[in-house]
Amino acid sequence: MGLIRYESQIRPPLIEGGKDYHQVTEDICRPVEAKPSRAWWIGFLVSVAFLIFGIVSVTMEVIYGTGQWNLNKTIGWGYDITNFVWWIGIGHAGTLISAILLLFRQGWRTGVNRAAEAMTIFAVICAGQFPIWHMGRVWDAFFVLPYPNTRGPLWVNFNSPLLWDVFAISTYFTVSLLFWYSGLLPDLATLRDRAKKKWRKLFYGVAAFGWTGSTKHWQRHEALSLVLAGLSTPLVLSVHTIVSFDFATSVVPGWHTTIFPPYFVAGAIFSGFAMVQTLLVVTRKVLGLEEYITIEHIDVMNKIIVLTGSIVGIAYLTELFIAWYGANKYEWFAFGENRLNLNSPYGWSYWIMMFCNVVSPQFFWIRKMRRNLVVTFFMSVLVNVGMWFERFVIIVTSVYREYLPSAWSTYYTPTIWEVGFYLGTFGLFFTCYFLFSKFFPVIALAEIKHILKRSGDVQKDRMDKLEAQPSEEFAKEHSHDHGA
Amino acid sequence: MAIKKYVVGSFDDEAVLFPAVKKVRKAGYKIHEVFTPFPIHGLDKAMGLRDTSLHTAGFIYAITGTATALGFISWALTYDWPLNFGGKPFFSLPAWIPITFELTVLFSSVGMVLTFCYLCQLAPFVKKDHFNLRSTDDIFLMALECTDKTNDSEAVSFLQSLGAKDVKVDYKEERWWLGRYDKEAKVFEKKPEGIAV
Numbered sequence: 001m002g003l004i005r006y007e008s009q010i011r012p013p014l015i016e017g018g019k020d021y022h023q024v025t026e027d028i029c030r031p032v033e034a035k036p037s038r039a040w041w042i043g044f045l046v047s048v049a050f051l052i053f054g055i056v057s058v059t060m061e062v063i064y065g066t067g068q069w070n071l072n073k074t075i076g077w078g079y080d081i082t083n084f085v086w087w088i089g090i091g092h093a094g095t096l097i098s099a100i101l102l103l104f105r106q107g108w109r110t111g112v113n114r115a116a117e118a119m120t121i122f123a124v125i126c127a128g129q130f131p132i133w134h135m136g137r138v139w140d141a142f143f144v145l146p147y148p149n150t151r152g153p154l155w156v157n158f159n160s161p162l163l164w165d166v167f168a169i170s171t172y173f174t175v176s177l178l179f180w181y182s183g184l185l186p187d188l189a190t191l192r193d194r195a196k197k198k199w200r201k202l203f204y205g206v207a208a209f210g211w212t213g214s215t216k217h218w219q220r221h222e223a224l225s226l227v228l229a230g231l232s233t234p235l236v237l238s239v240h241t242i243v244s245f246d247f248a249t250s251v252v253p254g255w256h257t258t259i260f261p262p263y264f265v266a267g268a269i270f271s272g273f274a275m276v277q278t279l280l281v282v283t284r285k286v287l288g289l290e291e292y293i294t295i296e297h298i299d300v301m302n303k304i305i306v307l308t309g310s311i312v313g314i315a316y317l318t319e320l321f322i323a324w325y326g327a328n329k330y331e332w333f334a335f336g337e338n339r340l341n342l343n344s345p346y347g348w349s350y351w352i353m354m355f356c357n358v359v360s361p362q363f364f365w366i367r368k369m370r371r372n373l374v375v376t377f378f379m380s381v382l383v384n385v386g387m388w389f390e391r392f393v394i395i396v397t398s399v400y401r402e403y404l405p406s407a408w409s410t411y412y413t414p415t416i417w418e419v420g421f422y423l424g425t426f427g428l429f430f431t432c433y434f435l436f437s438k439f440f441p442v443i444a445l446a447e448i449k450h451i452l453k454r455s456g457d458v459q460k461d462r463m464d465k466l467e468a469q470p471s472e473e474f475a476k477e478h479s480h481d482h483g484a
Numbered sequence: 485m486a487i488k489k490y491v492v493g494s495f496d497d498e499a500v501l502f503p504a505v506k507k508v509r510k511a512g513y514k515i516h517e518v519f520t521p522f523p524i525h526g527l528d529k530a531m532g533l534r535d536t537s538l539h540t541a542g543f544i545y546a547i548t549g550t551a552t553a554l555g556f557i558s559w560a561l562t563y564d565w566p567l568n569f570g571g572k573p574f575f576s577l578p579a580w581i582p583i584t585f586e587l588t589v590l591f592s593s594v595g596m597v598l599t600f601c602y603l604c605q606l607a608p609f610v611k612k613d614h615f616n617l618r619s620t621d622d623i624f625l626m627a628l629e630c631t632d633k634t635n636d637s638e639a640v641s642f643l644q645s646l647g648a649k650d651v652k653v654d655y656k657e658e659r660w661w662l663g664r665y666d667k668e669a670k671v672f673e674k675k676p677e678g679i680a681v
Binding site for chain 1: 521556597
């Protein structure tokens with residue numbers, strides 16, 4: 001008999017359909033090896049169209065300067081920084097799934113981690129666009145790096161949260177990419193060894209780096225994944241913490257709060273899981289992977305959404321309470337007047353945020369709602385709308401009425417190029433995701449095989465029978481000398 | 485490079501492979517390599533491979549990152565061009581923690597991945613042989629290296645008796661890259677007692 005891996009029968013199987021190893025390979029490689037469907041082409045071309053619109057918008061901005069955007073002296077951070085924080089937050093769920101859940105030994109992560117990590121990388125690429133193009137003179141973007149220059153050399157300000165951001169985001173991107181790709185190597189090798197056509201052999205041959213699956217390599221690979229997970233865990237927390245420092249270290253009422261770091265991190269994970277749901281609810285259906293990304297996976301992720309959504313809700317109420325309790329009239333003006341008051345120019349955005357982020361996820365306390373795909377999909381979109389408005393509220397409502405009423409800039413409406421830039425990053429994100437889902441396995445093959453004998457339904461059925469057996473009989477049948 | 489002879493056995497279940505690895509070692513055969521489609525915990529121990537020291541390398545890279553960040557920032561902001569930011573001290577350590585942390589993580593992960601690729605000899609355009617293309621799919625493959633003293637047919641029938649589904653004799657050329665053969669992939673020098681080789 002050999003190895004018995006025990007996992008509690010209370011946990012439902014994570015892989016359904018009575019799969020063996022070869023079937024797992026077949027199922028997950030099929031979308032990569034088959035010709036793309038019409039739905040794929042439509043989705044891909046629409047994404048490319050958005051991307052082109054984005055490129056045109058950015059080109060306009062580069063030619064004519066940031067004046068193409070409706071920013072002004074008072075609202076110096078508008079749409080683009082809102083979008084930056086929104087995208088970077090979305091990225092966080094991928095790292096949470098791949099790193100933190102690896103450390104917590106959560107088996108269900110194997111079904112969703114590869115796609116979520118890919119999502120992280122694409123979201124960080126999208127996020128990075130905003131501060132870069134916001135510089136205006138983008139050809140001078142390298143000024144943010146501490147390189148020896150002829151101006152002294154004059155170094156960058158290492159005490160500035162904006163510079164911390166440069167380091168945090170670029171480190172985050174690099175580490176996520178390395179983590180994702182090193183995890184992909186074995187799966188690319190599987191595709192390489194299955195390849196029939198010449199270009200596929202070449203492409204996956206190059207991409208797989210010559211992976212063989214040798215035991216020593218696996219041993220190192222495991223060590224690498226574990227340490228990278230250990231490094232990514234504080235890294236992902238640090239990234240959004242540092243993004244929140246961009247606001248929290250300023251003295252602008254509405255930004256100058258110590259609650260920002262944990263509140264931003266929770267919000268990031270919240271919106272990131274919503275994006276994972278948006279992508280996977282569709283992906284599992286279109287690629288026929290319902291047996292690997294089961295309702296159980298969707299359910300678990302919805303639980304995280306309701307948890308983080310509630311944390312965010314408590315954070316909103318806490319900052320509101322402190323703004324009142326702190327008895328600083330400027331602080332209270334930012335909260336009580338600019339946000340809470342529905343009749344103020346941007347009061348509506350605050351209440352959209354409150355509804356989407358705090359009220360709507362509460363439906364996920366009900367099991368039926370968590371396991372309903374349609375509800376999940378709409379809720380995930382709603383959450384991301386809410387999280388976009390959260391950043392909009394934090395950024396715009398804090399600055400549009402500053403200390404001097406003569407400088408108030410009540411109505412900020414984005415221009416078509418600001419909107420185009422945002423839509424363009426959607427194009428970029430989905431173009432990348434479509435290409436990923438076509439050329440790479442969207443589920444971590446080796447990791448699924450690794451848990452198949454423990455969490456697959458075949459094993460669960462076998463364990464059911466074993467559990468019913470009397471212990472003497474069990475011992476007689478299964479005891480073995482360990483090769484002694 | 486020298487062409488070597490191998491006896492290659494395919495197993496279709498890791499539960500059969502495990503005791504087989506132990507028995508093969510006990511019988512004194514030299515395991516060249518075991519290829520598996522996914523990591524099998526404990527197999528490295530069963531094969532007698534030593535633990536990887538990749539963690540230690542990662543730690544060394546990490547402290548290199550920490551030292552680089554702290555050293556550079558403190559040099560730049562206190563010695564090379566001290567700037568007065570709102571009357572704060574030039575040596576303002578708390579404000580440097582974020583960048584120090586990021587560089588620690590960056591150095592450690594980039595260094596570890598490069599070291600991993602170097603140790604495993606992985607890079608784009610590198611080709612390696614693993615006897616059977618299905619060993620990245622659903623086959624667990626054990627390759628025994630034949631020496632002058634090895635009796636091939638005995639080894640073949642021994643592997644079959646241990647549950648290998650398909651056993652064959654194969655010839656492969658050892659590959660080198662960057663002048664370093666992956667020595668650590670070989671089993672531990674210290675052999676169990678009663679080895680015939």
